[in-house]
Amino acid sequence: MPKFYLTTAIDYSNGDPHLGHALEKVGADCIARYRRLRGDRVHFVMGMDEHSQSVLQAASKAGVPPQEWVDRMASRFTDFWSRLECSNDDWIRTTEPRHARSVTELLTRIQRLHPDDLYVSEYEGLYCTGCEEFKQESQIVNGHCIEHPTLDLIPTRERNHFFRLSGYGESILDLIVTGKLRVEPAIRRNEVVRLLEGGLQDISVSRLRQPWGIPFPGDTEQTVYVWFDALINYLSATGFPDAEYERLWPADLHVIGKGITRFHCVIWPAMLLAADLELPRQVWAHGYVQWEGTKMSKTAGTAVTLDEAIERHGPDALRYFLLREVGFEADGNFTWERFDERYIADLADGFGNLASRALAMLAKYRNGVVPAHSGATALDEVGQKALQEYSRAMDALDLRGGAEAAWTLVSAGNLFVQQTAPWALAKSGEDAELDKVLSALARALCRLAVMTSPFMPAKAQALWQNLGMEGDVAAAAWEVAESPPLPVRPTSRAAILFPKPASV
Numbered sequence: 001m002p003k004f005y006l007t008t009a010i011d012y013s014n015g016d017p018h019l020g021h022a023l024e025k026v027g028a029d030c031i032a033r034y035r036r037l038r039g040d041r042v043h044f045v046m047g048m049d050e051h052s053q054s055v056l057q058a059a060s061k062a063g064v065p066p067q068e069w070v071d072r073m074a075s076r077f078t079d080f081w082s083r084l085e086c087s088n089d090d091w092i093r094t095t096e097p098r099h100a101r102s103v104t105e106l107l108t109r110i111q112r113l114h115p116d117d118l119y120v121s122e123y124e125g126l127y128c129t130g131c132e133e134f135k136q137e138s139q140i141v142n143g144h145c146i147e148h149p150t151l152d153l154i155p156t157r158e159r160n161h162f163f164r165l166s167g168y169g170e171s172i173l174d175l176i177v178t179g180k181l182r183v184e185p186a187i188r189r190n191e192v193v194r195l196l197e198g199g200l201q202d203i204s205v206s207r208l209r210q211p212w213g214i215p216f217p218g219d220t221e222q223t224v225y226v227w228f229d230a231l232i233n234y235l236s237a238t239g240f241p242d243a244e245y246e247r248l249w250p251a252d253l254h255v256i257g258k259g260i261t262r263f264h265c266v267i268w269p270a271m272l273l274a275a276d277l278e279l280p281r282q283v284w285a286h287g288y289v290q291w292e293g294t295k296m297s298k299t300a301g302t303a304v305t306l307d308e309a310i311e312r313h314g315p316d317a318l319r320y321f322l323l324r325e326v327g328f329e330a331d332g333n334f335t336w337e338r339f340d341e342r343y344i345a346d347l348a349d350g351f352g353n354l355a356s357r358a359l360a361m362l363a364k365y366r367n368g369v370v371p372a373h374s375g376a377t378a379l380d381e382v383g384q385k386a387l388q389e390y391s392r393a394m395d396a397l398d399l400r401g402g403a404e405a406a407w408t409l410v411s412a413g414n415l416f417v418q419q420t421a422p423w424a425l426a427k428s429g430e431d432a433e434l435d436k437v438l439s440a441l442a443r444a445l446c447r448l449a450v451m452t453s454p455f456m457p458a459k460a461q462a463l464w465q466n467l468g469m470e471g472d473v474a475a476a477a478w479e480v481a482e483s484p485p486l487p488v489r490p491t492s493r494a495a496i497l498f499p500k501p502a503s504v
């Protein structure tokens, strides 16, 4: 059983999560669930970045101590992620002792193995509290950070510890170009390659007298720079430096947003090389959720809250819409109109309609018992093709392609019902033909329950149970989708999977 260690970016705990955060978490969760279906030993980690200055500012604005603030935010975030059915195996917070221990160990390791890689120097630059980093000229437009045009850059001058990032550019470029460190999609890889080809500057990795953070090893006046601290969470979640960390490390996939590729594809690999540790195998940088053409952010998050988006048609529908319509590769738009349209067309009239018609006919004509007819039909052919296309797309992290493949079977299923007209077969007493049609529909639903389970875990499970299948669809073997067995119990007509709201 191959291991698959998967992480998401850890979020700043300075405000409620919005749709942008949700896209990343449900995308990673969809991948985790798919890998489990394929038999991998998945370890899926999410968490919080709690040491940033913006957290300190948010806490002081709220008039509470920072620890109390981050505890409160952590429970807000976990509440949202459990409503969105995230199946993470671990939840790491950078204020935890296990994390501080790993950060100290990693830095001590670099000091011991490559002492020249860390040195003390004076730093002068413009700091963005939104990014929590010093910005270079190329990252500043009209005196503001490109990512945070509404925030003021803070002129800063202080003595810091520096990391010799400039010494690692060539090695990292080589690792990326040869595919040993896979950076995807290609557009992000090209950006990182250009950045590396331009040459790297050393970076400050400590801040002077920051009251909130991890002390820099061997220097009581300095605190570990929040990004250096945060990146190490991927390692601390494995138990590093305890020996068993190697059961999980290296990470098989870091899922992040496209705005932080420099940290994950340049700085993080350099830190690991300096500590003589293995590099992650792949970084996937998704695009942004756009709301009326602009990036979803804390400010835009008040225009459409995650709460409203979940309430609209339920968590499964939101997961599906984010991954199918907004997408997990480039930027994509979120609008209520498109959400409602997709909900009606794909879910209520598409998938839900197929399921309720098929289950209703099984109940009406065969008392809910799926006829033992194994004759392959045109619908089975479509199902096999859909499975192949689905797994090809999902293996390549093309989640939209995976959903599209599953929906070829939804469309074919509804068409199959129209063309075979089971009600007419029942009326004219063509029993063998009716058995063939009904069993083909049951197999199609079984395949769809498996394929949709990474996208819509609760709805897929409801369908699985209505089909009379045993246990949890998430625990089903992939082979079940390839050749669905007869259900162990009679099927049942249940509540409509995707009810049409009165207002839409």
Ligand SMILES: [Zn+2]
Residues within 6 Å of the ligand: 128, 129, 130, 131, 132, 145, 146, 147, 148
């Ligand atoms: Zn910024």
